Amino acid sequence: GAVVSQHPSRVICKSGTSVKIECRSLDFQATTMFWYRQFPKQSLMLMATSNEGSKATYEQGVEKDKFLINHASLTLSTLTVTSAHPEDSSFYICSAQKLADNEQFFGPGTRLTVL
């Protein structure tokens, strides 16, 4: 159990377009999901905390109007990178916190390349 999926696994888009990434907890309910970003040879940096049915909480320096987060159900959170630019190219990873025991499990990540 405790499987988290992300879709798509990789995406290449043109500068100025928007990209939506889905994060799903497949076999458990998650009231809280987290979104991370990881640049090459660096560690994971938390971007935002997403709670089901409420607005996301963003970390300092992360633009909420650029990285739109929706957490409409106990098993799905989405991250939309709006008007993407080459500097947004990164590895985006979500984690889901199990309602039952507060343990966190990570998705496989989404590789975003903006041309």
Add this chain to the structure above:
Amino acid sequence: DAKTTQPPSMDCAEGRAANLPCNHSTISGNEYVYWYRQIHSQGPQYIIHGLKNNETNEMASLIITEDRKSSTLILPHATLRDTAVYYCIVRERSNDYKLSFGAGTTVTVRA
């Protein structure tokens, strides 16, 4: 602020035990020690966690010192597939508590 200190890298031989140290001298009484690992281009994978007692599961053992200021993750028989970045994190087991990732230890298992 990762609150933990780990060596940046270590090598170990395939089939031997790998002992990964972590210092967390400012850990508070209600914080657990968690270990995750990240294989290249994948999401982090949970390994083990503990509060003050030593823990063992099918992947690893976790040894926590009596004063809880440091711990060691033990991979009993390292394989090439254990090559990854290993992260030691302290975390409260409460709602919405974030995981703060430091630089971790890059472990390379060599044949």
